[in-house]
Amino acid sequence: MLTIGQLAAYAGVTVRAVRHYHHVGLLPEPERDASGYRRYGATAVVSLIKIRTLANAGVPLSRIGQMLEADASTFAEAIQRIDSHLRDEIERLETSRKQIAELTAGDTLALPPEVISYLERLRQIGASERMVERERSGWILIAARWPEHMREVISAKHAQLDNPQLVRLYRLLSELLESGADDDDPLLEEAADIMADLQEQAYAAGEGFGEQVHDDLPFHLLDALAVEIDPRAQRMLDMMRERGWASWTRLERLTKPPE
Amino acid sequence: MLTIGQLAAYAGVTVRAVRHYHHVGLLPEPERDASGYRRYGATAVVSLIKIRTLANAGVPLSRIGQMLEADASTFAEAIQRIDSHLRDEIERLETSRKQIAELTAGDTLALPPEVISYLERLRQIGASERMVERERSGWILIAARWPEHMREVISAKHAQLDNPQLVRLYRLLSELLESGADDDDPLLEEAADIMADLQEQAYAAGEGFGEQVHDDLPFHLLDALAVEIDPRAQRMLDMMRERGWASWTRLERLTKPPE
DNA sequence: TGGAGGGTTGACGCAGCGTCAAGGTCAAGC
DNA sequence: GCTTGACCTTGACGCTGCGTCAACCCTCCA
Numbered sequence: 001m002l003t004i005g006q007l008a009a010y011a012g013v014t015v016r017a018v019r020h021y022h023h024v025g026l027l028p029e030p031e032r033d034a035s036g037y038r039r040y041g042a043t044a045v046v047s048l049i050k051i052r053t054l055a056n057a058g059v060p061l062s063r064i065g066q067m068l069e070a071d072a073s074t075f076a077e078a079i080q081r082i083d084s085h086l087r088d089e090i091e092r093l094e095t096s097r098k099q100i101a102e103l104t105a106g107d108t109l110a111l112p113p114e115v116i117s118y119l120e121r122l123r124q125i126g127a128s129e130r131m132v133e134r135e136r137s138g139w140i141l142i143a144a145r146w147p148e149h150m151r152e153v154i155s156a157k158h159a160q161l162d163n164p165q166l167v168r169l170y171r172l173l174s175e176l177l178e179s180g181a182d183d184d185d186p187l188l189e190e191a192a193d194i195m196a197d198l199q200e201q202a203y204a205a206g207e208g209f210g211e212q213v214h215d216d217l218p219f220h221l222l223d224a225l226a227v228e229i230d231p232r233a234q235r236m237l238d239m240m241r242e243r244g245w246a247s248w249t250r251l252e253r254l255t256k257p258p259e
Numbered sequence: 260m261l262t263i264g265q266l267a268a269y270a271g272v273t274v275r276a277v278r279h280y281h282h283v284g285l286l287p288e289p290e291r292d293a294s295g296y297r298r299y300g301a302t303a304v305v306s307l308i309k310i311r312t313l314a315n316a317g318v319p320l321s322r323i324g325q326m327l328e329a330d331a332s333t334f335a336e337a338i339q340r341i342d343s344h345l346r347d348e349i350e351r352l353e354t355s356r357k358q359i360a361e362l363t364a365g366d367t368l369a370l371p372p373e374v375i376s377y378l379e380r381l382r383q384i385g386a387s388e389r390m391v392e393r394e395r396s397g398w399i400l401i402a403a404r405w406p407e408h409m410r411e412v413i414s415a416k417h418a419q420l421d422n423p424q425l426v427r428l429y430r431l432l433s434e435l436l437e438s439g440a441d442d443d444d445p446l447l448e449e450a451a452d453i454m455a456d457l458q459e460q461a462y463a464a465g466e467g468f469g470e471q472v473h474d475d476l477p478f479h480l481l482d483a484l485a486v487e488i489d490p491r492a493q494r495m496l497d498m499m500r501e502r503g504w505a506s507w508t509r510l511e512r513l514t515k516p517p518e
Numbered sequence: 519t520g521g522a523g524g525g526t527t528g529a530c531g532c533a534g535c536g537t538c539a540a541g542g543t544c545a546a547g548c
Numbered sequence: 549g550c551t552t553g554a555c556c557t558t559g560a561c562g563c564t565g566c567g568t569c570a571a572c573c574c575t576c577c578a
Contacts, residue, residue, distance in 0.1 A: 004555090054362070090349055228302050
């Protein structure tokens, strides 16, 4: 008669595992000896080895019991189910590996490659690190909402960067972000003027999502994001409103002038 | 300001998940409004999307926090670790798939193919199903102990089956197992005689593990297994002892005759 | 004004054991 | 007879990433 430790060693499992199998009813509790120790016979060893074999093959414990009593066809059927489940799991992990491979740089986190190249271009035209960081956060919001439209949106953005006014704007904003400028800095006025001007041009050209997109949330978030990152952005928003535009990011004329 | 439901919907996760991230400290708890609701700003949305992106890529939550604050090289290093862990996991599952593929029939459970063919041969020489079942259990014990020796052991066993005495023995034992024969059945005597004779032959031929194997446990288990499956086997063991052999399965002469 | 559809905390459940905790038991050497 | 170390006992929490009640409060709309 074997003790639990000897049994476990023979089958190549831990003592804790054997007790667990008792607990879930996979392996029947054996008789105890005078001192309360479990004492196992040879059939228990055979059962335990069968259990371990199935468990090693990836069969969940909850199904091993049924499988041990099943006839050949039921058994084969169960094997099929387990195998396809394993296939799914593997596929899931493969997908994870692909996704993780695309995160080599922290830069690409939660962003498609086209956005990354756009951020790179911003750096080149002289946007500060902090500015680029702010932009990245904004694009994360946009990419999460319209992942399938990123290509077009970004190529439109790239085109806009041919406009020297926009380049000037980014540099201005960078400077403002880095400096400790306060609410009545003259640069603020200049930035607001450029932004209003650009909005005007875009509006005239019929750009923007306008009527197609009935989803204000991302735009609200973009505005809010700017303010959260740097509270002085609130002043910019106010100045845009004074110039007749509802938002920083969205083409939307205020029907009524602000009171 | 967003409620938890709106936040979760934007990032494509469940409300419960967001609360969980709060609980584990991944996402900071936001301010509450007058009625105790959590209210989220845009930065929370960005954080949550980043978290989801890493989690979807298979990064454990416990590491996401560090990764979000890491610099590029630390980040890349962490990515490496995660990826190799994913590789290991995939490999484990692939192994499981291979193992499970070999379990098509319940017959092969916990046994290498050569044993299966041996069992098949037993069937052909007229061993009963119950007898084969008993043999299978025995081989499970042996295969678990000496998996790497199964080839030689089984080929030796195959050779022994050329001996008509052994064939006769298996048929006798089958008959005894199936019948309700009791302890003084004359067939028992005949079986014991054959077994003793075979042992004698094997001993003379110098077969058996003899001195190499200092591990009695499997043999004890084999004897015990026979008795557990059919208590009448105890009588057989006694008769073997009377004939000067210690065990059913192991070549071992008793130095002293039993008292 | 009432009901639907949000929100709140708290707690259990899941799979398969690992890992204390706080002892009782056994075999061996002194 | 005593100590020591290895092994046994039950009980309970921990891990991972949330899902799913339960019991209750808040908001908004017809």
